[in-house]
Amino acid sequence: MSSVILTRVLCTYPSNLKTKKPPFSLLRTFATAAPVGSMSYQKELNAAKKAASLAARLCQKVQKAILQSDVQSKSDKSPVTVADYGSQAVVSFVLERELPSESFSLVAEEDSGDLRNEEAQETLQRITKLVNDTLASDNTYSGSSLSAEDVLAAIDSGKSEGGPHGRHWVLDPIDGTKGFLRGDQYAVALALLDEGKVVLGVLACPNLPSSHDKVGCLFFSQAGAGTEVQSLDGSPPVKVHVSAIENPEEASFFESFEAAHSLHDLSSRIANKLGVKAPPVRIDSQAKYGALSRGDGAIYLRFPHKGYREKIWDHAAGTIVVTEAGGVVTDAGGNPLDFSKGRYLDLDTGIIVTNPKLMPMLLKAVRESIDEKASSL
Ligand SMILES: Nc1ncnc2c1ncn2[C@@H]1O[C@H](COP(=O)(O)O)[C@@H](O)[C@H]1OP(=O)(O)O
Ligand SMILES: [Mg+2]
Ligand SMILES: [Mg+2]
Ligand SMILES: [Mg+2]
Numbered sequence: 085m086s087s088v089i090l091t092r093v094l095c096t097y098p099s100n101l102k103t104k105k106p107p108f109s110l111l112r113t114f115a116t117a118a119p120v121g122s123m124s125y126q127k128e129l130n131a132a133k134k135a136a137s138l139a140a141r142l143c144q145k146v147q148k149a150i151l152q153s154d155v156q157s158k159s160d161k162s163p164v165t166v167a168d169y170g171s172q173a174v175v176s177f178v179l180e181r182e183l184p185s186e187s188f189s190l191v192a193e194e195d196s197g198d199l200r201n202e203e204a205q206e207t208l209q210r211i212t213k214l215v216n217d218t219l220a221s222d223n224t225y226s227g228s229s230l231s232a233e234d235v236l237a238a239i240d241s242g243k244s245e246g247g248p249h250g251r252h253w254v255l256d257p258i259d260g261t262k263g264f265l266r267g268d269q270y271a272v273a274l275a276l277l278d279e280g281k282v283v284l285g286v287l288a289c290p291n292l293p294s295s296h297d298k299v300g301c302l303f304f305s306q307a308g309a310g311t312e313v314q315s316l317d318g319s320p321p322v323k324v325h326v327s328a329i330e331n332p333e334e335a336s337f338f339e340s341f342e343a344a345h346s347l348h349d350l351s352s353r354i355a356n357k358l359g360v361k362a363p364p365v366r367i368d369s370q371a372k373y374g375a376l377s378r379g380d381g382a383i384y385l386r387f388p389h390k391g392y393r394e395k396i397w398d399h400a401a402g403t404i405v406v407t408e409a410g411g412v413v414t415d416a417g418g419n420p421l422d423f424s425k426g427r428y429l430d431l432d433t434g435i436i437v438t439n440p441k442l443m444p445m446l447l448k449a450v451r452e453s454i455d456e457k458a459s460s461l
Contacts, residue, residue, distance in 0.1 A: 131182035139171040140288035154282025171257035173238040192242025192255040248280035248424035256397035280424025285401035305408035324378040326411040332358040335382035336445040341442035347387040373402030377409035384437035394429040
């Protein structure tokens with residue numbers, strides 16, 4: 085990582101959280117045991133970890149050397165980069181290669197539409213090179229070389245609609261593209277749905293400080309087996325747990341860095357009502373779920389502007405990472421998130437995340453604050 089980016093990362097990840105005694109010291113080391121009394125997805129989890137780690141490697145390379153021509157604008161005005169496409173192609177390739185005997189369905193954010201235009205051919209060549217260089221950096225795939233057409237096809241295997249039946253992978257190849265472009269936080273977020281439920285999740289957060297003064301975390305969870313984190317360069321995993329704070333005055337809360345993504349005035353109203361003393365910690369992407377799963381903060385509040393529809397890939401991996409670490413994720417009405425409805429989440433305004441002790445107080449404060457805001461308009 086360039087020193088410029090590293091400095092910015094450490095600046096934007098609050099020093100009180102960075103230097104706080106890491107929760108790692110409290111935690112027991114990794115056990116590979118399958119979840120008791122439930123199905124094991126160990127093979128799928130291993131494939132997902134490998135896919136997300138390799139995709140993160142591609143993203144890190146691009147973030148160090150992002151070019152003007154690497155960034156395009158999507159029809160909803162959000163940015164997309166060569167790394168978003170490259171990451172999606174790598175994950176799709178690795179999952180299919182590692183799990184050849186399973187039927188493959190992938191619900192992912194990007195599609196190849198814009199890359200098939202005449203003027204995008206140079207960009208497509210750059211993505212193809214990035215994908216091949218990344219695969220070549222892993223011994224298992226050193227013989228694989230994808231053509232531009234293979235890359236387009238790998239991206240487009242993410243067009244599945246998901247739903248309540250069967251197995252579907254859910255991918256955000258870069259969550260927090262705006263953070264990625266700023267040199268800040270972002271995540272590669274990958275989850276597996278089985279019969280409409282999230283059964284495993286992996287969050288690669290290349291700019292999130294990990295233990296032992298390293299940067300880059302890989303969080304992973306399997307239903308019933310807890311959440312673990314290891315550094316992206318492969319240090320041994322440790323179990324994590326959400327904050328046990330019961331007094332909201334001692335809690336700190338996460339929200340989006342981008343004011344366009346979440347109503348900061350509503351979160352501050354809620355925080356005031358709860359008596360939260362610390363200022364909000366604003367970071368991009370599902371890295372917030374990862375940080376919360378290891379107790380860096382106690383609450384995550386997300387209230388998109390009216391009309392915004394939440395997508396399943398923005399919350400599937402983060403949700404299991406937090407719930408398996410002992411946390412609770414609901415919409416503003418207190419309902420669990422339902423990932424079985426296709427590409428979108430169908431929910432009551434907002435998403436809130438905390439530990440089970442704080443949740444009743446938080447829900448009450450959320451309800452009151454929403455009502456107050458509505459009556460003041
Ligand atoms: N107008 C918007 N409102 C809310 N979220 C958005 C909006 N536009 C994009 N997003 C998505 O919200 C998430 C970022 O949230 P955060 O603010 O917590 O980083 C990303 O998944 C981002 O997509 P993307 O995956 O393209 O970055
Ligand atoms: Mg996007
Ligand atoms: Mg996203
Ligand atoms: Mg994205």
